[in-house]
Amino acid sequence: MQPFPIHTTTPVTYPGPQPATSDxxxxxxxxxxxxxxxxxxxxxxxxxxxxxxxxxxxxxxxNWGWIRQQGRDPDEMPIMAEAQALWRDLAGQTNVDIGLRQGGIAYLAQRPTQLAGYEDWLPHARANGADSRMMTAAEVSAMFPGLATPQIGALITPSDMRAEPxxxxxxxxxxxxxxxxxxxxxxxxxxxxxxxxxxxxxxxxxxxxxxxxxxxxxxxxxxxxxxNHGISIPQLSVRENVAATERLPEIYAGAVSDGRVAFRRREDGGYTL
Ligand SMILES: Cc1cc2nc3c(=O)[nH]c(=O)nc-3n(C[C@H](O)[C@H](O)[C@H](O)COP(=O)(O)OP(=O)(O)OC[C@H]3O[C@@H](n4cnc5c(N)ncnc54)[C@H](O)[C@@H]3O)c2cc1C
Known part of the structure; x- marks a missing residue:
């Protein structure tokens, strides 16, 4: 594993001073x-x-750095189309390579109920012009050779994107x-x-x-x-772990979840899990 690169000892880029007023x-x-x-x-x-x-x-x-249409609530689909366009625009407005790639996202399924849930969602993809489709078990095996747990199929959206957070x-x-x-x-x-x-x-x-x-x-x-100001917002605390590996051989250039673990290939050759 490697440490995440931004932390409390990272040099300050923007020291101030702060202004007296601001709109x-x-x-x-x-x-x-x-x-x-x-x-x-x-x-x-x-x-x-x-x-x-x-x-x-x-x-x-x-985070995983996914810019994802796949599996979204139908109301979020138009927002994601706009998000993809905004990310492309913003990537062109900086001379930094932010790692924006259209590598696809796949959700693997081990159980028929998972697969049925993915199939139920597919009409939302079609209605919003996303290229999501189901994969057979054979296609999954060919794409991810050597998986320890057998998969019965998958949902994939090849046009889904990622960037390096x-x-x-x-x-x-x-x-x-x-x-x-x-x-x-x-x-x-x-x-x-x-x-x-x-x-x-x-x-x-x-x-x-x-x-x-x-x-x-x-x-x-x-x-x-x-x-502190007497305002309560309904915010749920959820604890999830993210880890960054060192460079590893490429098994898939996009991003994958099997419902328990998700990973994304990073630009530096490691994986964010
Ligand atoms: C495991 C995991 C994976 C995820 N994967 C994805 C993904 O693939 N794609 C995706 O789109 N989203 C993903 N998300 C969600 C995404 O990471 C968050 O929605 C997003 O980072 C939230 O951004 P934010 O700016 O609201 O919060 P933060 O990034 O937490 O920023 C809030 C900032 O406010 C600062 N701050 C707080 N209080 C003060 C204060 N009083 N004064 C000054 N500064 C203050 C903090 O220091 C912090 O830097 C994932 C989340 C998790 C947990």
Missing amino acids: IVVIGGGIIGVCTALFLAREGHSVTLLEKGRIAAEQSSR WVAVPALAGIAAREGVQIIENCAVRCLDIAAGRVAGVITEQGRIASSQVVLAGGAWSALFLR
């Missing part, structure tokens, strides 16, 4: 905060993005910074500044920023942050 403050430098800040800046707002650690040091650099999110932050977003790392927001019942700014480790609009994109910390 909009975004709390959290994960994928949600970075993209929110970028697109708000493109609408002409002055935007400050505050991150308590490093850009993408938390969940947004440690720990490269992509800092690259998008770079686009945002170039387009005027003031990013400050190592700067936790302690609380909202409330005046006369309205948001008047934020109090950070570096002081106060006056702002009438604040976007909270604090990931798993959001519920904790809002609890």
Whole structure:
């Protein structure tokens, strides 16, 4: 295994100082905060993005990196079509190779109920123009020779994409910074500044920023942050592990799940499990 590359000892890219005022403050430098800040800046707002650690040091650099249509709720399918287009656009707006590839995603099935569930979902794919299809057991064996557990079939979407999260999110932050977003790392927001019942700014480790609009994109910390202000959000804590292997021989260039374990081939030749 290898360590994830962004952590608390990673050098600070955006030290500040923070501005005294900002049209909009975004709390959290994960994928949600970075993209929110970028697109708000493109609408002409002055935007400050505050991150308590490093850009993408938390969940947004440690996920599988799938940009997935497969298995989505029908209401999400048009969003994913737009997401694919946005990822292609954004990849072209940075000179960093964010590892955007159309390598496909496959869900393997060991049980008939799994296979039936995948078949039930296929009409949603067809209705939304996705190229998802069922694979036979023989096709799965040919694609993944030497599987320890026999598979009875699979669902595959060849047009599904992936990107390298720990490269992509800092690259998008770079686009945002170039387009005027003031990013400050190592700067936790302690609380909202409330005046006369309205948001008047934020109090950070570096002081106060006056702002009438604040976007909270604090990931798993959001519920904790809002609890200080008497707001409860229905956020569920789920513990899942992600590991990064060293370089290994290629068994499949795309991404796969068998319902218990998922993996994605990374650009550096390792796998994210
Ligand atoms: C195992 C696993 C696999 C996944 N795989 C995929 C996948 O393949 N494809 C996909 O699209 N999604 C995937 N996801 C989901 C995806 O990782 C998350 O939806 C996404 O990273 C959430 O981004 P975020 O910006 O909301 O949160 P985060 O990345 O957690 O960012 C929140 C940021 O806010 C900062 N912050 C919090 N509080 C404060 C504060 N008070 N002041 C300043 N900063 C603060 C934190 O330090 C953090 O950097 C996966 C998730 C898991 C658990």
